[in-house]
Each structure stands twice: as C-alpha cells, then as structure tokens.
Amino acid sequence: MNFIIKNHHKNNYTIIYNRFLQDKDLNLELKGFGGYLLNKPPNWIININQLSCELNVGKDKILRLINRMIELGYMYRHKKDVAFVGKGELKNLYYFCDDKELLNKTTEPFRSVATPPQLSLSTFPPLEAPSMDTAPLESPVVVTPSMENTSHTNINYYKKDIEKEDNNKKKTQLTTNLSIRPYLKEILDDFTIVNLLNAKPDLTVDEFIVLYEKATLEFKGGYCNNINSCLVKAAGGKWTFRYNISNSSSNDDTKNHRVLKGKLNYYIDYFGVGSCSKDEILGKFLNECQKYDENLVNPYYRQLKEKLESN
The missing domain is CATH 1.10.10 (Arc Repressor Mutant, subunit A)
Incomplete structure (x- = not known):
C-alpha cells in the first residue's frame, strides 16, 4: 500500500533536487521558499516587494530568508555598479539554485571581477565541414513536456533594468588617483568609492573630510536617506546642503x-x-x-x- 501518493503529470510541474530537500541546514520555511522560487520561470526576476505581495508576508521576512539562503550557498546577490537607483530599477539582482555547485559555476563571472562576461574565441571548438552522407532525410520529432508555467514571468516589467548597460562610462583620473583610495577604503565600500571618484576625479582627502561631515549632518537632520548617495551627489555638485550646522546641540x-x-x-x-x-x-x-x-x-x-x- 502506498502512503506517499505521487502524481505523474507530464506538464506544469516543478523539479527539485533531492539534496536540497534533504539538507538539514534548511528548515521547513526555507525549503518551502525555495520550492516556490523553483516554480517560477528561469528568467523571473527575484524581487523582494513582489514576493512580499505574492506570499502575503513582510519584506523583512523575505529579506531574512534570502540572507539565510545566501549564507547556506543556495542564493547569490549581485550588486550592480550604480550610484543611484531609479524608479523600477533594481540595484541588487538575486540568483537562486537548488544545486550549490551549479549556482557557483553560473555566477562565476560576477564573483570574479577580472572575468569577462563573454567567452573568448579560444574556448569554442573549430568548425568542421558538414558531412553530406550522415544526415537522414527525416528525423523523429521528440516533444519535451513543459516543466514550468511561463505565463507568470515578470521579465517584461524589469526589461529596461536587465537590458540597461553601463556603456556611457568614461575613463577618468579614477585609475590614477591612488593616493586617496587607501583612505577611502577605511570608510566607504568599493562601489561608493568608484562613484565618488567618477563624480570628482581630483578629490583630495581634505575635501572628502568636509563633504563627509556635511553629508553625515544632512543624514542626521533627516534631509537625506543615505550618507553615501548624498556624498556622491555633493561631490558632483548635484546636492545643496540644507542642514544648518548652528542648530546642533x-x-x-x-x-x-x-x-x-x-x-x-x-x-x-x-x-x-x-x-x-x-x-x-x-x-x-x-x-x-x-x-x-x-x-x-x-x-x-x-x-x-x-x-x-x-x-
């Protein structure tokens, strides 16, 4: 007698790696969350706000599940190199897989900065002349069952974000301005340093100290939501400080x-x-x-x- 009744659907079903379901580090909540993501098409954009609405849970909980998946190696967060995020644009892109090795292999170009996004020509095998006597006149048609429902993809909604490329970047004194970089690394993350020096390539340490103090006061005064964004805008002359330093104590x-x-x-x-x-x-x-x-x-x-x- 069968106590586990399995179906035999030929379409509209989801494949889950057994090792993922048997991972003792994953609790029931994480396994359910992973199964829900695997139900989506491969080109479905993982968006915290959308998941919060679909699963009817808070964004903090979704973010906690994602962070735990990242810690266990089933998810990867790719931070795009953009200073300011426009409306509808994602700064963080998430990749999920129920196979850790496959995830590492797929996201390797993002993990290594020096790795180019495309393959070199040497990696492709040489072309061979087609044989005239090996191809049959008729070949049997093999129909592969559909394993996922692609009608609920959200790829169109984020099409502009995915196709957007940073082709408008110009070479500046960024690569030669090495004297201030060690100082900035003690305070800012790499992305902010890149955007800051793009905004003002000739930035000095003394100028940065003044800007950073003003941006911090601006943040504490409630005039900006992020110190780093305010700092980059101010360096590029696109921010007017509104906080009055005299109103301090x-x-x-x-x-x-x-x-x-x-x-x-x-x-x-x-x-x-x-x-x-x-x-x-x-x-x-x-x-x-x-x-x-x-x-x-x-x-x-x-x-x-x-x-x-x-x-």
Whole structure:
C-alpha cells in the first residue's frame, strides 16, 4: 500500500533536487521558499516587494530568508555598479539554485571581477565541414513536456533594468588617483568609492573630510536617506546642503528625544495588535534608530524591552 501518493503529470510541474530537500541546514520555511522560487520561470526576476505581495508576508521576512539562503550557498546577490537607483530599477539582482555547485559555476563571472562576461574565441571548438552522407532525410520529432508555467514571468516589467548597460562610462583620473583610495577604503565600500571618484576625479582627502561631515549632518537632520548617495551627489555638485550646522546641540537633542519617544510608543502599540515577536519588534526599532546616537537610543531600547517582556 502506498502512503506517499505521487502524481505523474507530464506538464506544469516543478523539479527539485533531492539534496536540497534533504539538507538539514534548511528548515521547513526555507525549503518551502525555495520550492516556490523553483516554480517560477528561469528568467523571473527575484524581487523582494513582489514576493512580499505574492506570499502575503513582510519584506523583512523575505529579506531574512534570502540572507539565510545566501549564507547556506543556495542564493547569490549581485550588486550592480550604480550610484543611484531609479524608479523600477533594481540595484541588487538575486540568483537562486537548488544545486550549490551549479549556482557557483553560473555566477562565476560576477564573483570574479577580472572575468569577462563573454567567452573568448579560444574556448569554442573549430568548425568542421558538414558531412553530406550522415544526415537522414527525416528525423523523429521528440516533444519535451513543459516543466514550468511561463505565463507568470515578470521579465517584461524589469526589461529596461536587465537590458540597461553601463556603456556611457568614461575613463577618468579614477585609475590614477591612488593616493586617496587607501583612505577611502577605511570608510566607504568599493562601489561608493568608484562613484565618488567618477563624480570628482581630483578629490583630495581634505575635501572628502568636509563633504563627509556635511553629508553625515544632512543624514542626521533627516534631509537625506543615505550618507553615501548624498556624498556622491555633493561631490558632483548635484546636492545643496540644507542642514544648518548652528542648530546642533540643544534643538537636535530635543527633537531626537521626541522622535524616539514616538517610536517607542508606536512599537508598544504595534506589538499589542500585530503578529511580530518580541525580537522582531526590537530589531525593527533598532533598525529605524540607526541614524541616532547610540547613547540616546539605549534608554528607549531598554524601556521598549521591559514593556514587551511585561506583556
């Protein structure tokens, strides 16, 4: 008697590698998430916002699952070299496979910067003259069953993002400006350094220090969402600093205390009516308070933790 009843569909089905399902490092949630991704066509763009809507879960949870898949080697995140992300454009492209070795082999051109995106001519076998007496007049037609539903692809929605190429990049003093690079590497990531020196190839350390201080104050004042983006725009003369440095100590502290107290009350109420755990609530609170001074945030964090534990 069969207790596991298997179907024998010839189309509209999904193939999953057994080693993926048998991986003890993957919990049930990750296996289900991986199975859902394998149900999509190969050219389906993995988008966090779209997955959140389709699976009816929060974007934080989708991002947590993706990060765990990346840690275990089943996903790869390719960061595109762009300074500013336009509307509908993705900066991070995700690749998923239920076979780690196949994923590593497929994404090798992205992992190695020096590897060209196309194959060299030497890798192709030499052409041979076709034989006149080996091809039969008629060949049997083999129909391969469709293993996936391609009607739900989202490739058209992100067509501009996929086909966009960085052909407009110009050679600047970026490659020769080596004196400031070691200094910048201690503070910024590689992509920001490239965009910064593209915006201002002759940037000096003293100029960078001034720009960085102003961008930091701009971020703390709530006038920008990202210090690095503000920094690159300012270096290229495309950003006007609006934060008044004279309004520093007393006014800022009063405003920050008011904002943090509001966030504290919000997450206490949110925990009472929401479905998030205590750890998720605390994580969300800290994530939103990153731009504030740690010594200012800690008392409100402790208050929130005590309130959650008492409920």
